[in-house]
Amino acid sequence: MDRIYLDHASHMPVDQRVLKIAEPFLIKDFGNPSSLYSAGLEAKQSIEESRAKIARFINAENEKSIVFTSGATESNNLAIRGTAFRNLKDGKEVLASAIEHISVLNPMKELQKNGFTFNIVPVDSNGVVDLNKLDDLLTNNTIVTSIMYANNEIGTIQPIKEVSEIVHTKGRYLHVDATAAAGRIPIDIQKDSIDLLTLSSNDLYGPPGAGVLYVKPGVKVQTVMPGGGQERGLRSGTENVFAIAGMGEAARIAQKEMRKENARLEKIRDKLINEILKIDQAYLTGHPKQRLPNHASFRFSHIEGESILLNMDMYNIQIATGSACSHKTLEASHVLLAIGLKHEEAHGSMVITLGHSNKIEQVPVVVKAARETVERLRRLSPLAKKR
Amino acid sequence: MNPRNVGVIKNPDGHGTVGNPVCGDLMEIFINVKDDIITDIKFKTFGCGSAIATSSMVTELAKGKHVDEAMEITRKDVADELDGLPPQKMHCSNLAADALQAAIKDYKKKK
Numbered sequence: 077m078d079r080i081y082l083d084h085a086s087h088m089p090v091d092q093r094v095l096k097i098a099e100p101f102l103i104k105d106f107g108n109p110s111s112l113y114s115a116g117l118e119a120k121q122s123i124e125e126s127r128a129k130i131a132r133f134i135n136a137e138n139e140k141s142i143v144f145t146s147g148a149t150e151s152n153n154l155a156i157r158g159t160a161f162r163n164l165k166d167g168k169e170v171l172a173s174a175i176e177h178i179s180v181l182n183p184m185k186e187l188q189k190n191g192f193t194f195n196i197v198p199v200d201s202n203g204v205v206d207l208n209k210l211d212d213l214l215t216n217n218t219i220v221t222s223i224m225y226a227n228n229e230i231g232t233i234q235p236i237k238e239v240s241e242i243v244h245t246k247g248r249y250l251h252v253d254a255t256a257a258a259g260r261i262p263i264d265i266q267k268d269s270i271d272l273l274t275l276s277s278n279d280l281y282g283p284p285g286a287g288v289l290y291v292k293p294g295v296k297v298q299t300v301m302p303g304g305g306q307e308r309g310l311r312s313g314t315e316n317v318f319a320i321a322g323m324g325e326a327a328r329i330a331q332k333e334m335r336k337e338n339a340r341l342e343k344i345r346d347k348l349i350n351e352i353l354k355i356d357q358a359y360l361t362g363h364p365k366q367r368l369p370n371h372a373s374f375r376f377s378h379i380e381g382e383s384i385l386l387n388m389d390m391y392n393i394q395i396a397t398g399s400a401c402s403h404k405t406l407e408a409s410h411v412l413l414a415i416g417l418k419h420e421e422a423h424g425s426m427v428i429t430l431g432h433s434n435k436i437e438q439v440p441v442v443v444k445a446a447r448e449t450v451e452r453l454r455r456l457s458p459l460a461k462k463r
Numbered sequence: 464m465n466p467r468n469v470g471v472i473k474n475p476d477g478h479g480t481v482g483n484p485v486c487g488d489l490m491e492i493f494i495n496v497k498d499d500i501i502t503d504i505k506f507k508t509f510g511c512g513s514a515i516a517t518s519s520m521v522t523e524l525a526k527g528k529h530v531d532e533a534m535e536i537t538r539k540d541v542a543d544e545l546d547g548l549p550p551q552k553m554h555c556s557n558l559a560a561d562a563l564q565a566a567i568k569d570y571k572k573k574k
Binding site: 378379380383390418419423455457 | 464466469480484485486487488489490491507508509510511512514515
């Protein structure tokens with residue numbers, strides 16, 4: 077059976093058109109962008125072209141606001157630690173939603189160990205940030221508030237414009253992790269008044285190894301990677317020209333094709349959700365409407381997610397799970413716990429994220445495999461009622 | 464993934480349960496015994512791939528054995544028989560030997 081890949085939130089293939097643009101920088105047109113001879117200047121030029129493409133992609137007011145990093149984790153670290161340490165005199169409080177990515181939560185926990193106050197904004201059962209609580213927790217000392225645009229595990233899209241208005245009444249900077257959202261929903265930095273925004277190359281079908289932190293003009297941030305002073309001193313280290321050039325092209329293509337592609341994926345998503353919810357004791361996780369067009373996530377009672385993953389793999393279908401057993405830490409997904417699931421419920425999750433390679437014809441194949449997997453694991457499970 | 468001896472024995476001679484669904488692993492083992500030899504053994508497991516694999520393996524190892532001999536089967540025996548488990552799974556998902564021992568103790572108590 078042909079492989080069906082349904083884990084695009086975890087990793088994506090690189091678009092052939094992107095590779096065509098980026099590949100020469102590895103072999104033929106190589107050069108250190110800091111060098112002053114032609115090879116270096118050409119490499120530098122390609123980085124600046126990519127910067128312009130990404131600025132257009134998020135409607136940034138200024139190309140200079142785009143800082144290239146190695147990926148979303150580094151961008152999140154720069155946004156949080158970079159603003160926290162740069163603005164020590166003005167406050168030592170940071171704030172994040174309960175369902176942020178671990179690369180947002182862990183830097184904040186690290187700050188907490190170093191004397192900062194770290195508060196967590198709860199979400200409702202659909203995964204939407206509690207705006208009243210956000211308002212309550214904000215103070216004049218809150219330097220940075222991190223709220224993701226959309227969640228990778230449950231697909232819920234946040235009301236970022238409202239979040240932004242609330243954050244800016246008292247707090248200073250709003251950081252938005254748009255890793256899962258970019259390419260799936262249009263992002264407009266200026267409309268939403270976002271101060272810092274994280275993007276990942278691979279999540280746009282670009283090469284892994286590049287990311288972006290958008291830094292609004294006037295935002296005070298310091299580097300977390302001192303060195304040769306590349307990227308306006310905010311991110312030292314020789315630029316990954318191949319990945320950066322690819323990321324720009326990936327963003328350009330996404331901007332051009334997003335509307336059509338996402339309408340296509342939405343149809344597949346809706347059919348998948350309809351069919352999978354017909355399985356006994358299957359439930360949707362995340363918001364039923366305000367969700368990413370490529371995202372379908374579920375939980376099944378009485379069975380465990382890693383077993384679901386392995387069983388689906390026997391059908392050559394690649395899915396993800398928030399089960400503790402599949403994580404290195406063996407802890408249940410903080411996202412599923414935050415939306416109010418019990419531990420034993422959080423263990424039985426299945427996450428599907430669609431992409432270019434998926435077709436509507438695959439839906440019956442996936443649904444049949446899921447149904448058989450659930451029935452099989454329930455026959456094994458001491459928790460399932462029918463014996 | 465093709466686990467052996469899945470199921471339940473009604474009115475078993477011995478029954479053992481270990482683990483907790485909150486932690487993500489729960490195992491039940493049922494045995495029938497004749498002249499202190501394990502004649503039938505079945506399991507039910509809620510848990511990850513490793514948990515299911517160790518459950519299946521322990522039932523295979525114990526079947527046909529004297530209960531005292533089966534009592535000696537350790538977590539390590541089960542893991543070795545499976546050619547090892549991922550290090551982080553050695554503790555949480557390797558409860559099968561414990562479940563078997565619980566079932567044998569239950570049998571001895573009833574006897």
